[in-house]
Amino acid sequence: MPEHEDAVDFAGEPDGFDRLWTPHRMVYLRGERPDPDAGEGCPFCAAPGKSDEEGLVVHRGEHCYVVMNLFPYNPGHVLVCPYRHVAMYVDLTDDETAEFTALTKAALHALTGASEPMGFNLGMNQGSVAGAGVAAHLHQHVVPRWGGDSNFLPIVARTKALPMLLEDVRTRLVEHWPS
Numbered sequence: 001m002p003e004h005e006d007a008v009d010f011a012g013e014p015d016g017f018d019r020l021w022t023p024h025r026m027v028y029l030r031g032e033r034p035d036p037d038a039g040e041g042c043p044f045c046a047a048p049g050k051s052d053e054e055g056l057v058v059h060r061g062e063h064c065y066v067v068m069n070l071f072p073y074n075p076g077h078v079l080v081c082p083y084r085h086v087a088m089y090v091d092l093t094d095d096e097t098a099e100f101t102a103l104t105k106a107a108l109h110a111l112t113g114a115s116e117p118m119g120f121n122l123g124m125n126q127g128s129v130a131g132a133g134v135a136a137h138l139h140q141h142v143v144p145r146w147g148g149d150s151n152f153l154p155i156v157a158r159t160k161a162l163p164m165l166l167e168d169v170r171t172r173l174v175e176h177w178p179s
């Protein structure tokens with residue numbers, strides 16, 4: 001859990017900045033990436049083998065599933081993933097593609113019911129050069145957006161303040177998942 005410290009408590013001259021400590025993000029910031037091979041080293045291969053709560057799985061389909069992003073841009077940031085370890089969208093089978101699309105639409109409906117966002121960002125980064133943190137396993141980002149949800153903090157501090165815990169958001173999404 002991040003802690004907040006007042007700069008006046010530090011030694012030396014106060015600089016006027018507050019500190020929001022988020023040490024859990026160092027794995028992400030250091031660039032430590034999962035093994036590109038299928039299996040336990042890949043977070044998208046490992047998540048379906050865990051309980052929904054432990055794996056942060058929101059919904060399981062036949063060919064694809066939806067999981068919370070461990071490093072979310074906003075509360076409710078989910079990822080749509082095929083179970084099969086495949087890197088590129090064009091490598092999905094027709095059945096996987098159909099379910100991938102259907103689960104993306106279902107995620108939009110669930111997020112709308114759970115948190116009434118004002119908009120969404122949808123996206124896939126194909127390959128590490130395009131920004132994919134886990135390039136070897138295809139995943140689509142579904143990010144809910146609200147007016148004013150972004151401020152100076154990510155720019156000057158490389159930190160994002162998130163007002164809800166992952167499990168609380170996951171529970172709300174499960175409750176609002178279309179049947």
